[in-house]
Amino acid sequence: MIELKSVSKPAPSVLLEAVTAETAPTRVTTEGRTGTASAEVSRSLKHLAVKGRSEPLRRSSVAPSLESIIGPTDERVRILDTDLDPWRMVCALRLRGPSGGGAIGTGWFVGPKTLLTAGHCVYSTHFFGGWASEIEVSPGRNGDEFPFETVKSRRFSSVDRWVSSEDPDFDIGCIHLAEPLGAKVGWFAVAALPPAELEGYLVNVSGYPGDRGRGTEQYHHKNRVLRVTERRVFYDVDTFGGQSGAPVWIHETETAPPLAVGIHAYGTGGAPTGLEANSAPRIIPEVLDRIREWVEADGGWPKRP
């Protein structure tokens, strides 16, 4: 058990109280919603997303030309029905630092006014010299089409282990919105699954890479979880810079809703020896506690009627 504290960007945001992690059950989740927008079933979800457990869908056989494109070919597929569930919960991010420098990232809703993303999208001494200044959020952006409003935020949070040492195991960030845009587009259920339960699942990663569409088009790829460590999950899913912060999700059954289990953040650099895989910090119980805290600070989840 570790102690993980929330750290928020200083004023004008309200500082969140540090909360000591409580003893957590082995499996904890938050509840997702599909939102009030169109209930039409996504054909991409039906045909592209992977569900349940499996052996690996493919194996790497040729040295890749790009770090995070694993295997001989780039198998990412563009999502076109981004106005539908669950793709509309995934947001194109435009990040701005204090110097005005810009960057591309990805975020996703976990509550009506709350998004998760990578910690380095909100706080980075690499890129911003500290906290980002402003982030523009476009749910389900599809090239020049914006199916929903684009909103801006200057209120961000992360966890102390990221802000103090930028440890990749804790590369977790939060964007707080003033507008309840998640009520319209929906939000992901989030789960802290024990490593043994997570191994063997097929995972989906969908985000906004910089190499295709310059961060305006959503791309999805899928494969099996390769390894789960105490705080990270590794997978050979093709990604590229700009997909940082994308949701890593599973479907427990063919008909189950998406369940987010990680936040995509890294390419193969730094993967364990002998493992060619991209990775995400896992949602562990202590992280889930912080997510609950962030959503509650934004007004909480509505009760089901």
Next chain:
Amino acid sequence: MAEAPVARARHRILVLDEGDQPVVEAVVAVVSSSVPFPEIALLTDEAGAVELHLPAGVFAFRARGPDDASGEVEVTSPGAVESVIRLKRR
């Protein structure tokens, strides 16, 4: 106890077109690295540059311009404080 932040070296990447003019809003991302590096994509500023602070290691950066011309550069950190990517159309 929290670990101390890793020492980093400031590095500037300048993106130029085939006429050696700065390219504004080019996308710059790491495509391979010897150490963990975030999968963020940076956008060049009005001077055609991005600035970042790199930990010790070797990094390959790829830049892509609005016209899809692209180029790469390898950076060893700590080392030179600036590198240049010249974009070429395929």
